[in-house]
Amino acid sequence: MSSEVSARRDAKKLVRSPSGLRMVPEHRAFGSPFGLEEPQWVPDKECRRCMQCDAKFDFLTRKHHCRRCGKCFCDRCCSQKVPLRRMCFVDPVRQCAECALVSHKEAEFYDKQLKVLLSGATFLVTFGNSEKPETMICRLSNNQRYLFLDGDSHYEIEIVHISTVQLLTEGFPPGEKDIHAYTSLLGSQPASEGCKAPLRISGPVTLRGSELGVRVVTRTESLGTAEPAPCAPQGLILLVLGNAAHVFGETEVFTYLVQYVHSLLML
Secondary structure (H helix, E strand, C coil): CCHHHHHHHHCEEEEEECCEEEEEECCHHHCCCCCCCCCCCCCHHHCCECCCCCCECCCCCCCEECCCCCCEECCCCCCEEECCHHHCECCCEEECHHHHHHHHHHHHHHHHHHHHHHHCEEEEEECCCCCCCEEEEEEECCCCCEEEEECCCEEEEEHHHEEEEEEEECCCCCCCCCCCEEEECCCCCCCCCCCCCCCCCCCCEEEECCCEEEEEEECCCECCEEEECCCCCCCEEEEEECCCEEEEEEHHHHHHHHHHHHHHHCC
C-alpha cells in the first residue's frame, strides 16, 4: 500500500457540531466501522418533562439533551460528561446515565484492547492448500476497516467481507463441527465504495494458539491458515464488533471481548 493511499485513508478533519468538536475522517468512505452517527435530538417543543424522572422543565429545572441517544433530561439525570469515542468527540460530552454506562465500557476497549489490535502480532500463515507457511505480521489498520497481513507479500482483508468467526479448541482441524465458541455478523452490510481490498486470499484461514484456534470465513471466499510464530504473543483471536467489524486481540482478553461484542450488538 502506497504512503499516499495510506495517508488518504487516515486523514482526519476537525468539525464543530451542536454537541461539540469532533475529529472525523476526511473521507467518509474510510471511516471506522465502529463509528456511530450523531442522533437527531428530540425537538424542544416535544420535551416538556424529563424522559427519565418526569420532572417538569422550568426556569430552575433546565433541559439537557444526551449526546448519544438524543433524548432530553433534567440536569440530575444527565449530568455525566463521558468520552464518546465512537462519535469521534474530542472532549467528554453530556450523556444520560444509561448511555454513560455503555460509553464507559467502550472507553475501556478503546484505551486498552484497541491498542493491542493495532499493534498486532507475528503469525505463521499458510494460504490455501500450500504446505509452506509464511511469517507475517497480522494487525488492524489505523482506520479499523482492514486486517493487514505483512510479510514478503502484503494482503488486506476488508473487515466487512468477513461473515463468520469460529473459535476452535486446539487439536480440532479446520472445518470440524466441534466448535468452542462462535460469533457471526449482525447483518450483511455492503462494502463502501473505495474500500475494496486490493488482494483476495483463497482457502480457509485458521489461526492457532496454544489453547485456541480461529477460523475466519468471508462472504465470497475463505482465508489461509495461521498460527503464532514461536516468538509471538500467545493466541490472537478474532471477534465481531459493531457494524460488521472483526479485529484481533490477545487471548487473555478473549472473554471480555466476546462479552463486549454481544453487548454492542444489543444496542
